[in-house]
Amino acid sequence: MPPFDPSALAFATRAVHAGTAPDPATGARAQPIYFTNGFVFESNEQAADIFAMRATGFSYSRGSNPTVAALERRVASLEGAKAAVAVSSGQSAMLLVLLTLMQAGDAYVSAARLFGGSLGLMRRLETRYGLTPQFTRGLNPEDFEAAITDKTRVIVCESIVNPCGTVVDIAGVAAVARRHGLPLVVDNTLASPALIRPIEYGADIVVHSTSKFLSGSGTVIGGIVCDAGRFDWKATGRYNLINEPWPDYEGLVVSDRFPETAFAVACRLFGLRDLGPGLSPMNAFLTLTGIETLPLRMERHCANARAVAAFLKAHPKVAWVSYPSLPGQAGEAVANRYVPNGAGSIFTFALKGGEQAALDFISGLELISHLVNIGEIKSLAIHPATTTHRQLRDDEKAAACVGPETVRLSIGLETIEDLIADIEQALAKLP
Structure with a gap:
């Protein structure tokens, strides 16, 4: 041996x-x-x-x-x-x-x-x-x-x-x-x-x-x-x-x-x-x-993020989703090479209603917390254009996918049906 x-x-x-x-x-x-x-x-x-x-x-x-x-x-x-x-x-x-x-x-x-x-x-x-x-x-x-x-x-x-x-x-x-x-x-x-x-x-x-x-x-x-x-x-x-x-x-x-x-x-x-x-x-x-629990957590993070991103991509009030593990997304080939099981759990999406819709969406969430950190067990949301990336010029924000209409999500380990239900009800409040 x-x-x-x-x-x-x-x-x-x-x-x-x-x-x-x-x-x-x-x-x-x-x-x-x-x-x-x-x-x-x-x-x-x-x-x-x-x-x-x-x-x-x-x-x-x-x-x-x-x-x-x-x-x-x-x-x-x-x-x-x-x-x-x-x-x-x-x-x-x-x-x-x-x-x-x-x-x-x-x-x-x-x-x-x-x-x-x-x-x-x-x-x-x-x-x-x-x-x-x-x-x-x-x-x-x-x-x-x-x-x-x-x-x-x-x-x-x-x-x-x-x-x-x-x-x-x-x-x-x-x-x-x-x-x-x-x-x-x-x-x-x-x-x-x-x-x-x-x-x-x-x-x-x-x-x-x-x-x-x-x-x-x-x-x-x-x-x-x-x-x-x-x-x-x-x-x-x-x-x-x-x-x-x-x-x-x-x-x-x-x-x-x-x-x-x-x-x-x-x-x-x-x-x-x-x-x-x-x-x-x-x-x-x-x-x-x-x-000690990192490998287990990352599996759930990625699975939940993929499901949430797919839901948002199909929603009529969403303009676009930036999550490369979804079929047809920009960067899909590179993501499939490096992270075949999912590109993590942090991504952005944009609302057709612009900045006010993004802010109202975050305010309307009940389960997902409005919080600036990422990578936690709990799901989190933030408006990058006025917080984490506020110092960028407008053209830089657009290039980084953090324009005024954009929300960043950090998807946690909650049951996926509960996460989607919270997102759905927050979207339903938007005009």
Whole structure:
């Protein structure tokens, strides 16, 4: 019989077990919550070695904590990454990625369709810190290639676009990134690793807002950055935090000391030790607990979303539905390739009655909550044009499928007949 290999376990088994084990001190099977800000050192030498990165260990919970580390190991396992760094929010995760890879004067190619918070962050970083986003015209690989210049340092996209639900050809974009020697960053929040594992398609870095599907409960905020561990950082001659000596760490060159996890280490040193957006151990524990049911939840999310989208598409008061898993929808072929069981549970649709109809529809819902989050067990609705994407120009809103007539739905786990009945009664109230 071959020896036990945890990495060979199936995805659903790793969602339950990866990153944790019975507590050696007490035998507790659940991951303990280590509510402490500091950790006692065994000696002066150990303290010095940990702070100089000559040894691994816990020193201060801003940089690492045993409960948070368990979450990092679990998500890294599910995404197929060599290492992960958990932070206080998804927004912090994207910020750490951009700041670790770039310095003032650098640029990066980004999909024009992104979560509104990411777009807002990118524009603020450009005006205040000189990090220039080069937005694509579309979402095809050739659109990303056309936007690259000699100042480009990284490519950024989402696996499933928030909020329109479009599935991106990750392998195609990854091929573009490889041709130009650039790392590809994929925000996998809307898919979760239960639907898409971007590293398998060539992504180098994966980020999540763990506040969404990973935790699933709508109770916590968190983010995580996953390092595939295969990008050749040294070959580029760029990325000073990874390839140049750190004077405050005795001349440490991260890519030399940690060749397989160089990006994750640089993120932790700069992002957590310097900037400080550490994740609470309680939030890490709750997210670990949520991940245990992720595979089951995603099956129900997708099945419900497909049924709701089909109902809306056939309704006479609905102008269009943006859910690529429906037959005949734009992007259907790409969705069928990457997510044959359904393109997640977040999508947009437009009402023929315009903005007022969209607002009245949301107000008329009784079961579905008017709430800005996504990826929860409960179904949620929001008007993106006046909330999550309000900072976009009108033409940008139209391109992102978030015009004034548009509603975003995040479909939960309720019985599908109840969800459709609520949507139907809200539509019936419209003129």
